[in-house]
Amino acid sequence: MNPNGPSAEPLEAAPNVAPASRRPCGPDQMDEAGETPALHARLGYGRSGMSAAGNQRTSRWLVVLALAMFAFGFALVPLYDVFCDITGLNRDAAQALANNTQVDASRKVRIELVANVRDEALWRFAAPSQPVDVHPGELVQVEYELENLTNRPLIGRAVPSYAPLAAAAHFKKIDCFCFREQRLAPYETVRLPVLFVLDRGVARDMKVVTLSYTFFALGKRT
Amino acid sequence: MEATLAPSLPDEHHAAPTGLWRWLTTTNHKDIGTLYFWFAATMFLIGGLMAMLIRAELFQPGLQLVQPEVFNQLTTLHGLIMIFGVIMPAFTAFANWQVPLMIGAPDMAFPRMNNWSFWLLPVAGMFLVGSLFLPGGAVAGGWTMYPPLFMQGGISYDLTIFAIHIMGASSIMGSINIATTILNMRAPGMTLMKMPLFVWTWLITAFLLIAVMPVLAGAVTMLLADRNFGTHFFDAAGGGDPVMFQHVFWFFGHPEVYILILPAFGIISSVIPTFSRKPLFGYASMVYATASIAILSFLVWGHHMFTVGMPAAAQLYFMYATLLIAVPTGVKVFNWVATMWRGSLTFETAMLFAVAFVCLFTIGGFSGLVLAMVPVDIQLQDTYYVVAHFHYVLVTGALFSIYAGIYYWLPKWTGHMVNETWGRWHFWLSAISVNVLFFPMHFLGLAGMPRRIPDYALQFADFNRVASLGGFVFGASQILLLIVILKCIRGGVKAEARAWEGAEGLEWTVPSPAPYHTFVVPPEVK
Numbered sequence: 096m097n098p099n100g101p102s103a104e105p106l107e108a109a110p111n112v113a114p115a116s117r118r119p120c121g122p123d124q125m126d127e128a129g130e131t132p133a134l135h136a137r138l139g140y141g142r143s144g145m146s147a148a149g150n151q152r153t154s155r156w157l158v159v160l161a162l163a164m165f166a167f168g169f170a171l172v173p174l175y176d177v178f179c180d181i182t183g184l185n186r187d188a189a190q191a192l193a194n195n196t197q198v199d200a201s202r203k204v205r206i207e208l209v210a211n212v213r214d215e216a217l218w219r220f221a222a223p224s225q226p227v228d229v230h231p232g233e234l235v236q237v238e239y240e241l242e243n244l245t246n247r248p249l250i251g252r253a254v255p256s257y258a259p260l261a262a263a264a265h266f267k268k269i270d271c272f273c274f275r276e277q278r279l280a281p282y283e284t285v286r287l288p289v290l291f292v293l294d295r296g297v298a299r300d301m302k303v304v305t306l307s308y309t310f311f312a313l314g315k316r317t
Numbered sequence: 318m319e320a321t322l323a324p325s326l327p328d329e330h331h332a333a334p335t336g337l338w339r340w341l342t343t344t345n346h347k348d349i350g351t352l353y354f355w356f357a358a359t360m361f362l363i364g365g366l367m368a369m370l371i372r373a374e375l376f377q378p379g380l381q382l383v384q385p386e387v388f389n390q391l392t393t394l395h396g397l398i399m400i401f402g403v404i405m406p407a408f409t410a411f412a413n414w415q416v417p418l419m420i421g422a423p424d425m426a427f428p429r430m431n432n433w434s435f436w437l438l439p440v441a442g443m444f445l446v447g448s449l450f451l452p453g454g455a456v457a458g459g460w461t462m463y464p465p466l467f468m469q470g471g472i473s474y475d476l477t478i479f480a481i482h483i484m485g486a487s488s489i490m491g492s493i494n495i496a497t498t499i500l501n502m503r504a505p506g507m508t509l510m511k512m513p514l515f516v517w518t519w520l521i522t523a524f525l526l527i528a529v530m531p532v533l534a535g536a537v538t539m540l541l542a543d544r545n546f547g548t549h550f551f552d553a554a555g556g557g558d559p560v561m562f563q564h565v566f567w568f569f570g571h572p573e574v575y576i577l578i579l580p581a582f583g584i585i586s587s588v589i590p591t592f593s594r595k596p597l598f599g600y601a602s603m604v605y606a607t608a609s610i611a612i613l614s615f616l617v618w619g620h621h622m623f624t625v626g627m628p629a630a631a632q633l634y635f636m637y638a639t640l641l642i643a644v645p646t647g648v649k650v651f652n653w654v655a656t657m658w659r660g661s662l663t664f665e666t667a668m669l670f671a672v673a674f675v676c677l678f679t680i681g682g683f684s685g686l687v688l689a690m691v692p693v694d695i696q697l698q699d700t701y702y703v704v705a706h707f708h709y710v711l712v713t714g715a716l717f718s719i720y721a722g723i724y725y726w727l728p729k730w731t732g733h734m735v736n737e738t739w740g741r742w743h744f745w746l747s748a749i750s751v752n753v754l755f756f757p758m759h760f761l762g763l764a765g766m767p768r769r770i771p772d773y774a775l776q777f778a779d780f781n782r783v784a785s786l787g788g789f790v791f792g793a794s795q796i797l798l799l800i801v802i803l804k805c806i807r808g809g810v811k812a813e814a815r816a817w818e819g820a821e822g823l824e825w826t827v828p829s830p831a832p833y834h835t836f837v838v839p840p841e842v843k
Contacts, residue, residue, distance in 0.1 A: 149501045150426040157493040161531050168535025171565050172550060184628050 198232040199295050206293070209307035210239055217245055220253075220310045231265075231295045239272065239287040239308065243279035250278050250313045253287075258305040265297040266306070273308060341436070344428030345833060350413030351730075352435050353406045358799070360402030360442055365792055367395040372754075372788035374771055375781050388771035389457035394445060396460030397477070400577065401484045402442050404711065407719045408580040409434075409488075412495050412519045414730065418824035418831060419513045421504025421840045426497040430490050437487040444480035448473035459769060461566060462537065464551040464559045468544055475544065478537045485530040492523035492530075499523070504823070506842035510604070513822050514597060517604050518583030521611045525572045525579070528615075533569040536562060560625045567618035575614040577711060579607060581678075581718030582649055585671050587822070588721045589653050592668035593660030594819035599652040606645035606652075613642045623694045632691045639689035643682065650679055665817070666740030670721035673748050674714060681709030684759065699769070702762025708755045720747075720798065727802065728816035732830035733809035739801045746794035753787025 178184070206229055210222035219242040229235045243249050253273040257263040268274075272287035279285065293304070334342060343349060371391050374382045383391065413431065417424055425431045448455040453471030456462070467474060499520045503512070512520075539550040540562070549555025551562045582603075590597045597603065619627060619635035627635075653675050664672070684706040688694050697703060720743075727735050757780040766777045773781065812829035823842070827835045 146501075150497050153497045153500050154427065154493050157496055157527055161489050161493070161527050164528050165531035165535050168532035168565055168568075169539070171532075171568065172539075172561060175561065175564060184631060 195232065195234075197295065198230050200230050202299065203228045203230060204293055204297065204301065205303045206235075206237075207303060207305040208237060208239075209305060211307065211309040213309065213311050217249060217312055218242065218251065218310055219244055220308075222308075229293055231293050231297050234269070234290065234292055236288055236290045239289070240284065241277060241279065241287055241310065242284040243282055246281045248278065248280055250276055251310055252276050252313055253308040253310045256307050256309070258307070259301070262293075262297060262301060262304040265294045266304070267292045267294055276313065342432070344424070344432050346413045346417050346425045346428070346431065347730075347831060347833065349425075349431050349435050350410045350415075353410030353413060353438075356435070356438055356442070357403050357407035357410060360398050360406070361795070363446060364395050364398035364403055365795065367391045367398070368788065369792045371395065372785040375773070376785040377782065378773055378775055378778050380772060383771065385771045386454060386457060389459075389769065390449065390455040392769050393456045393458060393460055394449070397445060397456075398442075399711070400460065400573075401481070402438075402445070404577050404715045404719070405484075405488065406438060408519075408522070408577075408715075409491050409495075411515070411580060411584065411719075411722055411726075412491075415726065415824060416495060416498060416516055416519060417502070418729075418827065418835060419516050419822055420499060420502065420507055421823045421836045421842065422498055422502035423834065423836050423839075425494050426502055427494050431494050434487045434491040434494065437483050437490075441480040441483040441487070444476050444483070448476045448480075451476065461563075461570070462540065463566075464540065464543065464562050465553070467540060468552060475541065478541045481537050482534055485534045488526050488530050492526040495519055496523040496527070504836065504839045504842050510601065511842060513583075514586035514600065514603055514607075515580070515583030518579040518586075518607055521607050522576050522579045525576050525611055525614065529569040529572040529576075532565065533573075536565040536569065539565070560622070563622045563625060564618070567621045568615075570621060571618045572611070572614040574707075574710070575610055577715050578678075579611070581674070581715045582607060584718045584722040584725070585653060585674050588667050588671040588725050589656050589675075590821070591725070591817050591819045592663050592665060592671070593657045594662075595656055595660045596821070597652065598655035598658075599648070602648055603652055606648040609645045610642060613638065613645070617642065620689055620694070623691050624698045636689055636691050640686065643686055646682055650675060650682075661819075665724070666735060666737055666744050667721045667724035669741070669744045669748075670717050670724060673744070674717045674721060677709060677713030677717065677748075677752075681706060681711075681714055684709060697762055699767055700762035701758040701766045701768055704768050705755050705758035705762060708758070712755065713751055717747075720744075723798075723802070725817070726824075727805050728812035729824055729829050729831055731805050731809075732812055732828075733805050734812050734816065735805050736801060736809060739797060739804065743794060743797035743801060746797065747791060750787045750790035750794060754784050754791050755787075757781075757784045757787075 205226050207226045208222040210220045212218045212220040219240075221240045223237050223239070227235060227237060239253075241251075252275075255268075255271070255273050257266060269290040269292065271289045271291070273289075277285070277287070289306075297304075340348065340352060343352075370383065371388070374380075374388055374391075413425065416422075445455075451471065451473045453473060455473050456467070456470060456477045458466040458470065458474075462477075499512070499516055509517075539548070542548040543550050543552050543557070549557035551557045551559050553559060586597055586603060617635055617639045619631055620639045623632055623635070657672075662668070684702065688697060688703065688706055724735050724740055727733075761777055761780050761784075764777065766773055766781075814828050815825040816829055817825075823836075823840055824831070826840065
């Protein structure tokens with residue numbers, strides 16, 4: 096395939112002016128290569144309206160069409176995405192499949208997040224500044240922050256509590272820093288995630304739940 | 318064949334090589350047409366033997382002859398060979414022989430490229446058939462090559478991709494050649510709207526091929542890259558989408574089914590007027606119907622994949638667009654029937670096959686309408702109903718039109734009339750057995766028998782036995798065609814230039830057999 100020949104020349108530009116030296120080396124010159132002009136003339140290629148130049152011009156455009164369609168085949172991969180984004184086709188349906196049908200979107204419960212620490216000289220323990228509003232059944236992640244204020248390594252552990260107490264049964268923690276001991280290097284700050292679901296069984300009149308953690312140092316007191 | 322195709326121009330013209338070298342180096346459109354024919358015939362024998370094995374395995378429930386892996390290889394290769402190795406080359410054979418003769422051109426536009434287009438095909442054919450003997454066997458994931466299954470095969474899968482690349486290159490070159498010939502090399506006075514309909518259908522088919530074969534090449538190139546070079550076009554593990562392959566493949570695949578049937582429309586539109594002794598009814602509407610079928614074919618690929626989970630809006634669009642295709646197709650069937658209406662009909666074998674085409678292709682078209690309806694298709698997806706549908710359009714459609722064309726133009730090619738007795742035996746055995754073979758598959762599909770499975774539940778046993786018996790008779794009947802062709806080459810009643818009384822067109826103005834070089838001086842078309 097000739098890289099510049101076919102695309103460089105517009106269709107109208109080349110009717111009868113195709114000097115032999117400029118002829119591109121597309122598949123269109125193949126019939127020319129071995130056969131004598133005399134034979135060509137005998138076979139009628141030279142006569143008006145069906146000249147070899149006309150054949151070359153036509154075939155050049157057909158080669159361009161074939162190459163363009165080859166590229167189009169690859170372009171279909173991103174084009175489908177673009178098409179579906181613009182039209183919204185299949186996007187809603189795919190989202191619906193991803194949705195968790197266990198979420199009760201009809202109500203919200205406010206979760207107040209509280210942090211306490213027993214020895215304020217050793218630790219700084221902070222809850223997220225804002226309460227979060229969650230739908231029962233929804234998976235929620237929040238982060239606390241813990242800082243070692245001393246020049247020694249510290250070990251500690253958080254203990255959760257709930258208010259009202261009845262919420263505790265519906266508070267399903269998937270992952271929590273309170274499951275493990277926390278070891279902090281001197282002056283280290285860590286972010287401590289909690290991943291939880293407030294399940295759908297929580298009472299409808301329970302509008303606010305307070306999740307409170309209290310941090311205790313473990314080991315020898317100083 | 319040698320004798321009938323001997324050069325007839327004066328000796329000073331050129332020294333034609335003889336024997337094998339002649340066929341390897343030929344740039345003559347008639348020689349290359351003949352080569353395409355014998356290639357298609359050879360592949361038809363191979364693909365047909367695979368079909369016989371498939372029907373033998375399905376003769377009764379349980380596993381008899383072949384292991385399931387081999388059965389899967391047989392169905393896959395049967396599909397690939399029959400589509401790319403038989404129907405397409407056979408139509409290209411007609412194009413090579415007939416298009417220059419019908420438009421008054423001395424040869425194809427690019428004779429050397431023509432030679433190359435042909436000789437690529439046997440290489441691809443050998444790759445396809447040869448892959449049976451590689452470790453792990455041939456491709457077994459179905460001719461549609463869907464990932465992720467296609468990602469998991471062995472070396473033969475890569476070889477099949479290569480074979481498809483080669484066949485695609487061959488088709489694209491052949492189509493560029495045919496389109497250029499038709500657009501530039503018509504005899505003076507042969508305007509586009511005076512061209513025989515066969516030439517029109519091939520012009521449109523050539524454009525379809527140039528437009529979609531590269532898309533198939535792109536799709537299998539992406540498969541090749543996914544398999545070997547760590548890309549993830551279709552590999553879900555890397556963020557790709559296997560359904561994307563189906564979208565790209567069927568963007569090729571649906572125009573492809575019209576590539577397999579439009580030249581058939583052209584052949585039938587030549588045969589029916591001849592034996593009705595009337596001009597074709599509604600020539601212009603035939604041209605426009607062909608063009609609109611071609612355009613619509615690009616807009617309906619989704620109906621092959623209704624069950625992938627596309628949104629209802631897309632399902633509705635593809636359903637209505639598909640049903641729309643019935644309109645231009647109906648125009649064609651109407652025109653053929655109207656051509657025969659009050660014609661002076663005779664039923665030579667070519668006409669018998671053409672009439673059978675009109676009836677049986679229409680049955681295939683109707684089952685296509687049934688499958689176009691989303692709720693029905695979701696039930697019938699991948700059942701034998703689909704198998705029945707596409708065999709009606711491809712065997713009693715495309716293949717029967719090829720038979721009609723062979724019987725019609727053999728006198729022009731060989732110089733001898735066809736032996737009608739043998740021809741009639743071939744026709745009636747084929748026409749009856751093909752219905753015994755494929756009609757029960759409708760019932761099997763409606764009852765829920767899945768396709769591409771070597772075993773089946775007991776309740777499907779009776780219809781499968783009937784279908785298999787029909788299949789064996791149909792397969793054996795095709796030996797008659799080979800005998801008819803060989804007899805016709807070796808001798809028979811001498812054919813006149815106008816071999817059939819009602820035949821019209823430039824090809825009937827040259828002697829039979831057609832001389833090696835025709836229309837050296839362009840004919841005048843009034």
